[in-house]
Amino acid sequence: MRWPAHVHIFTTPHWSARPIPGLSGVRVWGRCFTPNVESLERPLAAPALAGIGDRDPAGFDLALFHGSREGKCPPGQTLTAPFSDDEVGAASFAYLAVGHYHAPSRLSFQSEVGAGVRLAYAGSAAAADPTETGMHGALEVRIEHGRRLPFAEIEPVELDRRRVHDLSADVSLATSAEEVDRRVAKALDDARAGERDIVTVRLSGRLARGVRYAAPGPELRARVFHLRLDLRRLRPDYDLESLRARDGGTTEERFARALLEQRGAEPDPLQRALIESALYYGLDAFRLREVVPAYEELGE
Numbered sequence: 001m002r003w004p005a006h007v008h009i010f011t012t013p014h015w016s017a018r019p020i021p022g023l024s025g026v027r028v029w030g031r032c033f034t035p036n037v038e039s040l041e042r043p044l045a046a047p048a049l050a051g052i053g054d055r056d057p058a059g060f061d062l063a064l065f066h067g068s069r070e071g072k073c074p075p076g077q078t079l080t081a082p083f084s085d086d087e088v089g090a091a092s093f094a095y096l097a098v099g100h101y102h103a104p105s106r107l108s109f110q111s112e113v114g115a116g117v118r119l120a121y122a123g124s125a126a127a128a129d130p131t132e133t134g135m136h137g138a139l140e141v142r143i144e145h146g147r148r149l150p151f152a153e154i155e156p157v158e159l160d161r162r163r164v165h166d167l168s169a170d171v172s173l174a175t176s177a178e179e180v181d182r183r184v185a186k187a188l189d190d191a192r193a194g195e196r197d198i199v200t201v202r203l204s205g206r207l208a209r210g211v212r213y214a215a216p217g218p219e220l221r222a223r224v225f226h227l228r229l230d231l232r233r234l235r236p237d238y239d240l241e242s243l244r245a246r247d248g249g250t251t252e253e254r255f256a257r258a259l260l261e262q263r264g265a266e267p268d269p270l271q272r273a274l275i276e277s278a279l280y281y282g283l284d285a286f287r288l289r290e291v292v293p294a295y296e297e298l299g300e
């Protein structure tokens with residue numbers, strides 16, 4: 001791929017600048033980073049900014065870089081090239097365009113070098129996995145300068161035509177698999193999930209006795225680009241608390257109590273889920289007189 005002539009790639013780890021043709025005094029500053037190499041260098045610490053010098057009062061300086069705003073690091077994201085809000089405030093950039101975090105965010109404040117939005121993450125241009133919900137794209141940044149302090153405003157530009165949704169549906173006492181599908185379809189409607197979208201629906205509640213639900217029907221699957229159902233919080237309608245409380249001596253009651261005791265004593269959540277699925281299979285055998293695969297996805 002060949003970049004067009006007006007694209008400049010910053011290739012030094014220290015800050016360097018490019019002027020913008022036709023815009024006197026406006027400089028874009030950048031510094032490169034190595035993908036997947038975490039760095040604890042602070043890009044906005046005073047020594048890193050020492051080479052930048054005074055800005056041209058006719059224009060402004062803009063920063064483009066990769067880094068982590070401290071205190072805002074999303075769970076699961078690595079902290080690299082950290083900077084603090086105080087460092088942002090002390091730097092002489094009117095606007096800072098930052099990358100690394102995948103969700104959009106912004107920081108607005110006024111200082112002697114600029115006002116309005118002063119720093120923003122555009123976020124990833126497209127959702128990178130099923131947890132990256134919401135809109136993804138770029139930011140259009142408008143900076144007014146010359147007559148007053150440089151003033152920036154930003155406007156999101158949606159680029160990813162797929163949206164990622166993370167939804168939940170209560171399917172309590174659904175009396176058939178079709179009814180479960182209808183409740184999931186309602187959740188898709190409420191979220192306006194469309195045929196291009198990637199959707200996780202977390203089901204919860206107790207299904208009516210004897211109802212099995214393992215996967216969405218074909219009509220439901222066809223409604224979105226990708227549908228993933230999380231069944232870990234779905235339970236059959238067995239009242240475990242009353243089984244635990246009863247001190248009766250039927251085989252079913254003793255079986256239920258024995259497994260509930262085992263589950264209570266088990267520290268490992270995976271083992272607890274396994275014991276619980278064994279309990280449900282056993283209760284199915286007692287009450288429905290049949291055992292079919294249904295509880296492989298139980299979880300906490």
Ligand SMILES: [Mn+2]
Nearest residue numbers: 066099100101
């Ligand atoms: Mn990154």
